[in-house]
Structure formats: structure tokens, C-alpha cells
Amino acid sequence: MRERAEVPFEFYGCIELRRLLGLRAETEKQLVGFLKQVSLDSVCYHTHGSLLRHRYRVGVYSNDFATWAAIQVRDRVLGERLAVLDPIDFVALSDLRERIISVVTDHLKSITVVPRVVHGEPFEFIESWVVGVPLGIGAYTLEDFRKRLSDLDNSAIYYHAVEARVRLERKRNDFAAWLGDSLDLPGLAARVESLDPYMGGLERLRSRMLAYCDEVLSRGRDL
Amino acid sequence: MTTVSLDDYRAVAPKGTVEFLRCLAQRARGRTFLHVNSTRHGGGVAEILHRLLPIMTELGVDARWEVIKGDAAFYGVTKAFHNALQGQDQAITKEMLDVYAATNTANARDLSLEGDLVLIHDPQPAPLIEHRPGKGKWVWRCHIDLSNPQREAWRLLRKYVARYDAAVFSLPRFAKRLYIPQFLVYPSIDPLSEKNRDLCEGELNGTLERLGIPRDKPILLQVSRFDRFKDPIGVIDAYRLVKRHKDCRLILAGGGADDDPEGAAVLAEVREAAGTDPDIHILELPFSAHLEINALQRAATIVLQKSLREGFGLTVAEALWKGKPVVGGAAGGITVQVIYDVTGYTVNSVEGAAFRIRYLLNNPDLIAKMGEAGREYVRQEFLITRHLADYLTMLIVLTK
Structure with missing residues (x-):
């Protein structure tokens, strides 16, 4: 464990500009068709991006495809099959897209009538452009890192834990990478890396990270 | 309106928001951002611009606001056009279009664009695009429900909209088939404005007394312009169904707007429908009655927004911010703000509204729980701080 890192952790927040693609799916077959055409930015918006939205607006599941199938189409089977996909398991967005397509396609093969929206809302494809914003805050020590982390806009949690891996294609989330490499805290880094934001949201991720940091600080050694 | 600074939002916005906005604005510093609309007072657009511009200026953005001017004929045309774009049958004649274009041409000469x-x-002001100066990005910001427009009206508007660099809509379903980029930005409320700030008991009671509203029974409230799309007659019908089972009062509070010449006719219909019922209060409030609306929303037990068509319906966010559940029509942005069984109920009929009002009046604990959920939801999604961040991002991305 190092008391002070040579390179500070530079916090970034982020914001997304949402672009409406004008593609509206009313049936599950159309959903697959449009899913093949849209950009990976759109796949990201409807899966990982849900973390940036309030939990009330996200709906019952943590990705938009699952929520739409379950609530708007009232196809609970497909909703559940899509809901169980964990975006964090997919290194590349293209793999995530392929998996969603294959789940819906397999489902359609198993039924005779293509489910469609009757009273609900069509699926509206959106893509987001995420703008990273340096917050002008750096941390050299774990104590400082913990203090800064507790006060930040939650878009910063998203940016470093999700955006870094998904679109910036870093191998680990930024927090884990810095804690492991710069502070030589591999145990803490592994715990942080293992946190799943899709099962509790960004605030839960923040509170778990803060608790882990507190544990290290009170013990005076790595986990 | 009192002047506030961005720091004043620390107490109401989500954690870290103010710092984030300052950092975001660094990237937009020195750029000019011009807003153009058709009224300085009345309606959600004018209200939010009054507050948004000073904060943008504080953040180093050169923000300006121009308002087009027109005579009664112009506002008559734009009202008909507005109704047609929201799906109502309206005849749009060539003469009307000439007034529309000529008024915009005259404004283009007078305004700095x-x-x-x-x-x-x-x-x-959409036809101003024909007079755009050489540089700068032009974006059309649509606040109305364009999901089911009269085809001819949209064809006429589309010829202007298609010439913009981008368009911004309040909901995905309002977006149209266009070859320009279309963005999604929700509108917002200002929690520090006279209409939304906290009120002390003295202010609240004094204002209600002035308006002649007793607090002796549950209050149902709808705040909106006297406009057929807001279905004020449907609200009275729903109240009458509730009243058979539960004693309550109904307040219909309507603000005027410079660009709404149809309001007087609808108001007369509402008065007739209300008859002599002493528990129905029809309040015709001026656009400046922000304190009164604030007090009414805080005094209400349940807030209604039974619109048949709606742009976004920010009165819903205002009510949620004050901890009130909302029973609203399943129209426009109401469906985004009213999360069924969480912040209120969306309904599709007079009977549906009456049922949910009765249900809530019989479950006061649920009223409190929904009120709390609604306030937190608005804090994250519909405050001016989030809106400001969206506009700054547009400025950064589109003008880089």
C-alpha cells in the first residue's frame, strides 16, 4: 500500500446529449430489425445508459429492451430473458448487441405470432453522445479519494465505472485501475472491480466503494 | 423576479450538480446563445428563460433572449396553427400563412439574430430561419405535442423546420421524419422561483385567504390555461363523480398568455359548466400570479392535469415538487412525469380520473408517500439545473 500516488486520480463527470433516431418499433420483429441498423451508441444508451436515468424512469428492468417487452408489449417471457443479460459481462458493445438480437430471435422462433404493442408505447430508439467533463479535482491519497468520491455528481461514478470500460475501452474501471496501480491496493481494487452497478444503481456503487475505502483506512492495510 | 446565483441551487439540486455545471460551462465560455420566442410572459418557456439566461450569463456564456412581436391577427393565426399541429381541425388559409410569414419577416428586420x-x-418564430445570418447554428425547439398533427399544418411548418441545423423535442414521440438531427431535452421547473419556492405558513394562509379559498375540506386543483386541450370541463365532471362519495373542493386556476386569444371563450364554457356550485372555484389569474399558484399547489390535496393533448405539462412537475400526487391525462409529457402508482396516476377518461381521486382521498398515507417520491424524482430529472446542463451540452457539441 502506498500512502501517496505519483499520479493523481483525476475525476471526470459526464453528460449525455440524446439524439432521437426516429426509429419506432411496434413489434418484436421490428425491434430486431432496427437493432441491427442502429449505432453502438444507441445500444449503449438503452443498456448501460439507463444508469444515468432515475430509477423510476428506467422501469422494472435495468435495460430498455427488457422493460419494453415486459411492460409495453406485455411479453413477460422475453422481458425476463432480456433482463437477465448483464451488460457488464460484455467487453464490446457489438457483442452485447449480438446477444440481444439472438435472444429476441430465438424467442420469436418459439412462438407463432409476433408480439406487438397494442395499448402500450412503441420502442423509440435513441443514441447518446457522452461528453466527459474534467471536474478539476484530483486525489493523491486514499483519504482524499474517499472524500472527493462522497461529494461528486453521480455522473462521475458512471463515467469512471462504466463509460471508461464500455466506450473508452479501458480494461478495468478507472477507480479499480488507479487504486490497484497507483496506491498498490490490489485487494481494494478487486472489490471495487467486482461491484455490479446494474444491480443497485450508481448511488449504491458509490456507497459500497466508500465503505470499502473506510475499511482500508481504519485497518491501515489492504483488504 | 429576484436574482439568484447558481450557488443558491446547492440546497435543492442533486449532490455535486453545481460544481459539475461550473466545469461544464468552462467549455462553453464566451460563446453566444440566443433564444427567440413569442412571449415574454406566460407559459413555461418564458418562465424558464427568465431564470436560465441570468445563470448562463453568470457562467460566462453570452446568453440573449429576443421576443417576436405581432398583432392580434398574427396571434390568431399562430393559435390556429398551434391547434392544428396538436391535431385539432383548423382551416389554414393562404391569407393566414401570409400574415405568419410577413410578421416574421418584419421581426427579422427588427431583431438581432x-x-x-x-x-x-x-x-x-419558426419562419425566422429564412432570415438567418451567415454564421451560427440554428436549432428549432419544439415544446408542443407534434405526435398527431393535421397533415397540412405539419407540411407547412416542415418546410421551415427542415432548414434548421437540428431540432429539439420534449419527448421521443413528438419527433418527426426529418433529415436533420433531432435531440431530446426535457423542459424543467425552477425550484427557487416565486412559483416553486418554499412558503411559510403565513404566506400560504394569507394568499389563500386573499383568493377566498377555505381549507375546510380536501382540495382538488388543476392549474392550466383555459384551453380545450386541458379538458377543464372533464375535470368538473370528474369532481362531480367524486363529490357523490367524498366532500371536496375543486379549484380551476388559469393563467392567461399573450399569445392565447381563445382563452376567454373556453373560460365562459367552464363558468357555465360550474354553475352555482360554491365548492368550485374558478380563478382567472394574471401571468404574474406565481405566488398564488404556488400557494394553491401547496394547499391542494391532489393535483390534476387532465389534459387531452399536452406538450410537456410542467404544472405536473411543479405539483410533484411540492409533494403532491398527480392524477393526469395520459398525454404528452404527463406520462413521463406521472409514474403510475409511484408519483400519481395517468388516466384516460373522466371516470378514470374520478376513480383515482377517490382512491387517493381514501388513502392519505399513499398521498404522503407518492408526494415524497414525486419530489425526489423531480429533483433529479426536471429541475432547471438539469435543463441548463442539457443546453450547455448542446452549445458545446453543436458549435465546436
Whole structure:
């Protein structure tokens, strides 16, 4: 464990500009068709991006495809099959897209009538452009890192834990990478890396990270 | 309106928001951002611009606001156009279009339309695009429900909209088939404005007393312009169904707007429908009655927004912010703000509204729980701080 890192952790927040693609799916077959055409930015918006939205607006599941199938189409089977996909398991967005397509396609093969929206809302494809914003805050020590982390806009949690891996294609989330490499805290880094934001949201991720940091600080050694 | 600074929002916005906005604005510093609309007072657009512009200026953005001027004929045309775009049958004649275009041409001569980003709000000033100066990005900002327009009206507007660099809609379903980029930005409320700030008991009671509203029974409230799309007659019908089972009062509070010539006719219909019922209060409030609306929303037990068509319906967010559940029509942005069984109920009929009002009046604990959920939801999604961040991002991305 190092008391002070040579390179500070530079916090970034982020914001997304949402672009409406004008593609509206009313049936599950159309959903697959449009899913093949849209950009990976759109796949990201409807899966990982849900973390940036309030939990009330996200709906019952943590990705938009699952929520739409379950609530708007009232196809609970497909909703559940899509809901169980964990975006964090997919290194590349293209793999995530392929998996969603294959789940819906397999489902359609198993039924005779293509489910469609009757009273609900069509699926509206959106893509987001995420703008990273340096917050002008750096941390050299774990104590400082913990203090800064507790006060930040939650878009910063998203940016470093999700955006870094998904679109910036870093191998680990930024927090884990810095804690492991710069502070030589591999145990803490592994715990942080293992946190799943899709099962509790960004605030839960923040509170778990803060608790882990507190544990290290009170013990005076790595986990 | 009192002047506030961005720091004043620390107490109401989500954690870290103010710092984030300051950092975001660094990237937009020095750029000019011009807003153009058709009224300085009345309606959600004008209200939010009154507060948004000073904060943008504080953040180093050169923000300006121009308002187009027109005579009664112009506002008559734009009202008909507005109704047609929201799906109502309206005849749009060539003479009307001539007035529409000529008024905009005259305004283009009088107004300064320079800006790195020029945001033209709603259909009234849309033809200004024909007079755009050489540089700067022009974006059309649509605040109305364009999901089911009269085809001819949209064809006429589309010829202007298609010439913009981008368009911004309040909901995905309002977006149209266009070859320009279309963005999604929710509108917002200002929690520190006279209409939304906290009130002390003295202010609240004094204001209600002045308006002649007793607090002796549950209050149902709808705040909206006297406009057929807001279905004030349907609200009275729903109240009458509730009243058979539960004693309550109904307040219909309507604000005027400079660009709404149809309001007087609808108000007369509402008065007739209300008859002599002493528990129905019809309040015709001026656009400046922010304190009164604030007090009414805080005094209400349940807030209604039974619109048949709606742009976004920010009165819903206002009510949620004050901890009130909302029973609203399943129209426009109401469906985004009213999360069924969490912040209120969306309904599709007079009977549906009456049932949910009765249900809530019989479950006061649920009223409190929904009120709390609604306030937190608005804090994250519908406050001016989030809106400001969206506009700054547009400025950064579109003018880089």
C-alpha cells in the first residue's frame, strides 16, 4: 500500500446529449430489425445508459429492451430473458448487441405470432453522445479519494465505472485501475472491480466503494 | 423576479450538480446563445428563460433572449396553427400563412439574430430561419405535442423546420421524419422561483385567504390555461363523480398568455359548466400570479392535469415538487412525469380520473408517500439545473 500516488486520480463527470433516431418499433420483429441498423451508441444508451436515468424512469428492468417487452408489449417471457443479460459481462458493445438480437430471435422462433404493442408505447430508439467533463479535482491519497468520491455528481461514478470500460475501452474501471496501480491496493481494487452497478444503481456503487475505502483506512492495510 | 446565483441551487439540486455545471460551462465560455420566442410572459418557456439566461450569463456564456412581436391577427393565426399541429381541425388559409410569414419577416428586420447557437422556440418564430445570418447554428425547439398533427399544418411548418441545423423535442414521440438531427431535452421547473419556492405558513394562509379559498375540506386543483386541450370541463365532471362519495373542493386556476386569444371563450364554457356550485372555484389569474399558484399547489390535496393533448405539462412537475400526487391525462409529457402508482396516476377518461381521486382521498398515507417520491424524482430529472446542463451540452457539441 502506498500512502501517496505519483499520479493523481483525476475525476471526470459526464453528460449525455440524446439524439432521437426516429426509429419506432411496434413489434418484436421490428425491434430486431432496427437493432441491427442502429449505432453502438444507441445500444449503449438503452443498456448501460439507463444508469444515468432515475430509477423510476428506467422501469422494472435495468435495460430498455427488457422493460419494453415486459411492460409495453406485455411479453413477460422475453422481458425476463432480456433482463437477465448483464451488460457488464460484455467487453464490446457489438457483442452485447449480438446477444440481444439472438435472444429476441430465438424467442420469436418459439412462438407463432409476433408480439406487438397494442395499448402500450412503441420502442423509440435513441443514441447518446457522452461528453466527459474534467471536474478539476484530483486525489493523491486514499483519504482524499474517499472524500472527493462522497461529494461528486453521480455522473462521475458512471463515467469512471462504466463509460471508461464500455466506450473508452479501458480494461478495468478507472477507480479499480488507479487504486490497484497507483496506491498498490490490489485487494481494494478487486472489490471495487467486482461491484455490479446494474444491480443497485450508481448511488449504491458509490456507497459500497466508500465503505470499502473506510475499511482500508481504519485497518491501515489492504483488504 | 429576484436574482439568484447558481450557488443558491446547492440546497435543492442533486449532490455535486453545481460544481459539475461550473466545469461544464468552462467549455462553453464566451460563446453566444440566443433564444427567440413569442412571449415574454406566460407559459413555461418564458418562465424558464427568465431564470436560465441570468445563470448562463453568470457562467460566462453570452446568453440573449429576443421576443417576436405581432398583432392580434398574427396571434390568431399562430393559435390556429398551434391547434392544428396538436391535431385539432383548423382551416389554414393562404391569407393566414401570409400574415405568419410577413410578421416574421418584419421581426427579422427588427431583431438581432446573431449567435453561435440560435434556439428558436415553437412554431410562431419558426419562419425566422429564412432570415438567418451567415454564421451560427440554428436549432428549432419544439415544446408542443407534434405526435398527431393535421397533415397540412405539419407540411407547412416542415418546410421551415427542415432548414434548421437540428431540432429539439420534449419527448421521443413528438419527433418527426426529418433529415436533420433531432435531440431530446426535457423542459424543467425552477425550484427557487416565486412559483416553486418554499412558503411559510403565513404566506400560504394569507394568499389563500386573499383568493377566498377555505381549507375546510380536501382540495382538488388543476392549474392550466383555459384551453380545450386541458379538458377543464372533464375535470368538473370528474369532481362531480367524486363529490357523490367524498366532500371536496375543486379549484380551476388559469393563467392567461399573450399569445392565447381563445382563452376567454373556453373560460365562459367552464363558468357555465360550474354553475352555482360554491365548492368550485374558478380563478382567472394574471401571468404574474406565481405566488398564488404556488400557494394553491401547496394547499391542494391532489393535483390534476387532465389534459387531452399536452406538450410537456410542467404544472405536473411543479405539483410533484411540492409533494403532491398527480392524477393526469395520459398525454404528452404527463406520462413521463406521472409514474403510475409511484408519483400519481395517468388516466384516460373522466371516470378514470374520478376513480383515482377517490382512491387517493381514501388513502392519505399513499398521498404522503407518492408526494415524497414525486419530489425526489423531480429533483433529479426536471429541475432547471438539469435543463441548463442539457443546453450547455448542446452549445458545446453543436458549435465546436
